[in-house]
Amino acid sequence: xxxxxxxxxxxxxxxxxxxxxxxxxxxxxxxxxxxxxxxxxxxxxxxxxxxxxxxxxxxxxxxxxxxxxxxxxxxxxxxxxxxxxxxxxxxxxxxxxxxxxxxxxxxxx
Numbered sequence: 383x384x385x386x387x388x389x390x391x392x393x394x395x396x397x398x399x400x401x402x403x404x405x406x407x408x409x410x411x412x413x414x415x416x417x418x419x420x421x422x423x424x425x426x427x428x429x430x431x432x433x434x435x436x437x438x439x440x441x442x443x444x445x446x447x448x449x450x451x452x453x454x455x456x457x458x459x460x461x462x463x464x465x466x467x468x469x470x471x472x473x474x475x476x477x478x479x480x481x482x483x484x485x486x487x488x489x490x491x
Contacts, residue, residue, distance in 0.1 A: 392400075430442060
């Protein structure tokens with residue numbers, strides 16, 4: 383199995399429903415850690431170098447999560463697994479420019 387696909391290479395703390403609800407109510411963030419391989423860190427460093435202002439790894443990963451979230455929303459919406467109302471509710475979690483981008487891709491709703 384390749385280094386990037388090895389099960390133990392990437393780990394994240396799980397958040398239970400109760401913890402998520404409490405964090406959501408208090409609007410606080412929780413520290414969760416990812417264990418990255420050397421190869422993944424080297425990739426992040428290259429990405430970081432390509433972005434003006436050299437954002438932190440956290441900001442890069444956060445942006446990639448937003449993009450993955452949009453892809454999931456588009457897929458679920460196109461598959462009719464979520465309603466227009468649910469789509470708009472979920473879109474509130476991403477920056478406006480990403481909302482606009484997805485709505486442009488989907489077309490008139």
